[in-house]
Amino acid sequence: MNLFQRYKKYTSIRLCAIFLLGSSPFFATAQNNNVSLFGRVIDEKTKDPLAGAVIHIKGTTHEVIADQNGEFKFITGQHVPVVYIVSFVGYKTREIPISSYGHAEIDLQGGNAVLNEVVVVGYGTQRKSDITGSVGTVSKNLLSRPAASFDNLLQGAVAGVTVTQSSGQPGATSNIRIRGGNSLSFGNDPLYVIDGFIYYNDNSLTNLAPAAGTAVTGVSTNALASINPADIETIDVLKDASATAIYGSRGANGVVIITTKKGTRSSNNISYSPSYSVQQPGKKLSVLNGPQWARLFDDLYAATPGIQAGLASNKKIIDSLGAAGVSGDWPGAAIRTGHIQNHQLSIYGGDEKSRYSISGNYFKQDGLLRATDYNRFSARLNYERNFSSRLKIATSIFGSSSTEDKLTGAAYNGINFSNAFSSLYIANPLQTVRNADGTYNTKLQAAVNPTINTISGQQFSDNPLQDIVTTTNQAKLTRILGNFSAEYKLLDQLTLKTTFGTDLLNTKLNYYAPSYTAAGNNSGSITGSGSIGTIAYTGWLNENTLTYDQAFHNAHFLNILAGYTTQYQKSENTFLAGQSFPSDALSYNNLYLATVNKVAGSGEARQTWNSWLGRVSYSYEHKYNITLTGRADGASPTGANKKWGFFPSVGVSWNVSEEGFFSKYDKVVNSLKLRLTAGRVGNANFPAYSSVATINSNGYYFGNPLAGVNGLSPSQLSNPDLTWETTTQYNAGVDAGLLKKRINLTVDVYYKKTTNLYITGGGLIPLSTGYSTAAENIGSLENKGIEFSLNTENIVSKDFIWKTTIIYAANANKVLSLGPSQSFQPVAPTGQVSPVIVKVGLPVGTFWGYRTDGLLTTSDVYGAKSAALLSGVSQVTGDRKYLHAPGNTGAAITTNDKQNLGNAQPKFTLSISNTFTYKDFDLSVFLQGSFGNKIFNLLQQQLEKTTTTTNVSSVLLDRWDSVANPRGKFPKVVNAPVVQVQDTYIEDGSYLRLKNITLGYNVPVAIASKLRAKQIRVYFSAQNLFTITHYKGLDPEVNFYDQNNLQPGIDYGVYPNNKTFQTGLNITF
């Protein structure tokens, strides 16, 4: 024993000597018969180091403070035995007799755990007690949910964070908003900071704009999904200006800080976690079957004299097919049972000096729809080592490779459906999906597309399900994130930290539509259509910070941070496409063989960001806290005159419960903290070269024969004054712990006003300039809201624990000004009318269309009290009755009668999670909901459009007919009616969904140890088990336009959401 201690002592002195060599004053002292007393202060339960703990040698004036790793050291003339008095705010002060030299591990018992919780903030951590800003943390329970991508884990997990999946497709993107959208144009997504590496998720890095005629479309690929969620240790969300201002111009939309698993100091572990899931469709839409459609055709035929001559012979065939009961179930044929398997192997651990974590992951999902798959391989290495008491080196390397097979965006029957699944709903039910022998029925039945068969000489085969299955539409992502950091203590209180990280993201997009598909045939004009695209993205970041951390007399706590960061991002893309191939066999792999419409393109974009940052946090006795933050940002995408911006914030907080007078309330209220912050943050996440007048190609033909000649002209006005969107935020919050901390409540109210909105929408500069859009800083909008999170420990007994978390957030958004304009409507797909408007006084995402009042009666149309009729169409009895906008009169309903039909933003969102633990069993139930939001059911609008070839929704069984159904609720059918944006398609999108229910069993240690395992857990979980909603579409969690800020809540027929049943195992050795 003695020998061992002596050895340790010797070692430490030697190490110390080496490190202090050349630092003569210290070295001299060491020679002066002084001894070294050292050790570490940790939390008794968590074993986390307690930075800032005060170690005092009893009876002397010697006092030191534990460093960030909890380590302390005296170099003193005092010899053992001595008594340490170790104190730390929130912990019970201990007196510890020390009788020998060497390392002393001192654990303190937490008196006030909340006070000592450390929260990750930008460029460091802060004691929760001293925090002034609004910071939310995703609970461990919710983090352990199974998910393909970590953005899914944020849903309902933090008050004020809303997550809307754009699609249920494997690998699809999500729309994430923290406290509402601040911007109209770009950059409403939060900033992600993954192990200190700043990362703005831009899905344009993984998606290319389609080239004319050879579109690679479908839902976009989620760059975030390349990160393995199982590697994540914690997710913290910075919400208000005091918290985010340290990220300055990149923090306006909130910051999501992700820390990956680093390993533990104490032991080495191997953990293996496999899981397996089965997915079932949640809901199906009802469309007409074959005989029903045949009757609809008859009505159309009768209602439209103009088409009768052309379709007379087909009517006979259609009627006979209908009578024979021929009926193809197209959507049903495309759906299968989905499967997900996930394997995670982690090796982690560490010793006194280092921590490491190595993990590998394999994720594979066979989607609910045929030919949609997602798989990902990934590996991570996290390593950190304290080379000395002063130098710490850490590295983090992550690599992943994923492949996503997506649905294609084929147009079908001239209707531009961007999701091929939707095209299955309009596929004609008188065509069967398969032939009797099981092969695809590619031969158009005579009646299915009558006009083609009678008029056209050509029959090209068409089977939309075969199109989906045989068309390749693939995105392959390879990502390497590497991060290196060195931390050096210049003084005990002064730390220099340098980080260097790179993000390499390579995307390859493959598309091929074989010659027998609709897209690969294009009405017989081509044989096969293929394209490929690549995007190579390189980003690097260098950050240098100096942190000064000092406590004076265990009462004044000062932390000063200063730093300089620089970041560079470059993306380069190429695109090749062609059509008409000699064979389908080579797919997209030899585009050179294309004979027509060869297209090639390339492009690049670069961005640079330089920043100076600083923060001063001061706390007096952890009672009164103030944080001042400032960041100066220089960003290349801003205009030449406005490169730099400054973003300051101030936050104060008061721990009322630390005051002496508070003790009388102690029985009810155990902790109470008031927070108040104000600040300004910026957003410049707009595309590179936004402010530059770039020259674009405008080709024309001259000569005989005509030959293409390139023309060049500016595509946008330059704007040297293009600058940051600036969001000014105010936040007030209360954190309270009640009834022995069994109830913890956090309430925040906030107001945010964004000015200098970057807008490129139409109607903002005069058309007479010759430019329809310009990148301009005009307009403003506001978000205000309130957030509650309530954590309760309802029952805590020896065997049974029941905890509840309720999260509620309400946000109200309003456009305050649009500069010179009052409103504009985003560009709609050709042939469609934009259903949304951006208008002063209304929230972003307001639906704009007609109100209706049932159907027109005979007296409406011909009677004395005649109703106003919609202009542009000849309305008759049985047509939809449209109403004037309030205040308008006249015989015609015109586009001036369009009005506010509600908006896509929820009035509030709510989530409730309950966890129950009984002995070795645990059960968690997670409900999540959105309330008061409207959805524009664009798919339903298209499914109520009757034509002589396409199928329609079953609701049209109740179509008005003067004889057969005079009380019908849906208009009388006509061929290819004009569809309107009207209130019947605007539906209540509120829902409450059982997102997750998990039952777990921890195998008792006694049994586990027989298997030589430290821990074994098995669990069963189900997701989306039920949904309470009035929404008639497939899924109220819908957002067809993805990251587009202006067109939220539009359901254009997305990939169906699903119910997932999962079983999994965690085993740790």
Place this chain on the structure above:
Amino acid sequence: MKKKLIIPIILGTSFLFACNKLTEVPKGSLTTDNFYQTQADAIAAVTAVYSTMSTDINNDFPIYGRNLNLIVDNPSDNQVYSPSNTNPDVRALGTATYVSTNDRVHKIYAQLYWGINKANIAIDKIPLIPAAQFIDVTHSAANLVREARFIRALYYFDLVRLFGAVPLVLHDPATLSNANVLVGRTSVDSVYQQIITDLDSAVSLPASYTGTNIGRVTGGAAHALLAKVYVTRRDWGSAVTELRKTITAGTANLTDATTGNYGYDLFPKFSDAFQAATKNGKEHIFSAQFNGTAGGFTSTNTLSSFTWSNSAYTADIPADSTIVVNLFDVADQRRGATFYDSLFNQTTQQWVKWPFFNFLKFVDQSTGFTTALAGNQGANSKINFPVIRYAEVLLLYAEALNELNGGPTPDAYAAINIVRGRAYGSYISNGNYGNNTYNVSAGLNQSDFRDSVFNERRREFIQESQRWFDLVRRGDKGPGQYYLNAVHSMYKNPKVAASLKDTLFPIPQTEIDLYGGRNPNFQQNPGW
């Protein structure tokens, strides 16, 4: 030792990256800062001006690919949306119920200024390029500017006729600042003044081009357009002067000397004016060039596009098939070249007959249209759009002479009869035609002859973006009355809502909103 190393290393890396520059220099696209420096740049700038005729910035219908047709023919008595057309804004044009937020009206206004801006850029920038750069003599700086000025005049001519007083923007705003973009409306007279100035400069362009330059603006095109401007302005004397410079010297049947040396003549066969094989022929004074999707650029004439799989209709059809088609007697070749109601089905070897007529002029028959129909043949039409063709010059001559002299002169008769002679299939060349049976009756007074000219224009130019202009410019029955009589007398009165305000289109509502209270002089057109 280590300490000494570590700090410099850390500080070194810190400052290594401190010189990351914030200035933006795109490597994938040119910018206005580094462009407009060579002759090639100048040519490319002018090509971009031309391209605005046949392309749209959002891949919508280009000006001459359908959009101008929707604006000028659908509100007239010639054309209407078909039952298969489901665009409410297009339908509203056909029922005279369009409002100032109409998408098509907005689009044509935007497209014309889009083109004007590209012309302004070329006109401003080309003179700044050093003269020594202009080595290729076929594209002198002066001529490139003249070509741009012609197209600018052409677009302002459309704007002023559609909207009346419009902002007269003659320079690229270049950068965004409200001072130079909120331009007020300029009087109709001033806009015409600029149009005439631009066209006057363009008359000195070459008379013709060869090889790869065919399709560019000629001096003859400038004279012809100038004549049309003067006719619209009722400046009959100036119109006649310009027309005589355009009409080929020595044209048969004309007694007064014409001096045109451009070689213009009519095709003996009317339908040749609209075929891919005969594009840029002797009758075509100036055309918007379309080449489908072949050759790298998309320039598609969608005037007659149709998709058989959805319904049997094209997008736009004659306003009333029997009445509009019966404007032509059976011997009139233009009837068969303008409409069709039956097609041959190769598979069944039978003709399929529709119960209605469709437009044929811009259907690309070179793709085997009449014998084999594939899915959407019309969508890839390569038919040029004739902005101004020789037949119009002859009809303008007839009109101007009738107005100038208080009644038809022999040359006025000759000019219209040459056009009719060709219509009835007896045209030979150079004004000679064999069959006088179809000549306009002799001895008409000024008013009756005017009716004859306008009726002839209607038959000749169906679908060529002329009819609404003709209806509203004719003022002899009182302002706008000719238009109102025409559309109100249509079968089943589909345009009952038409009123005098419809003789000008509304300024797009976005423009009115934009100016808000900041420029009180920027008012909407009367009645809107």
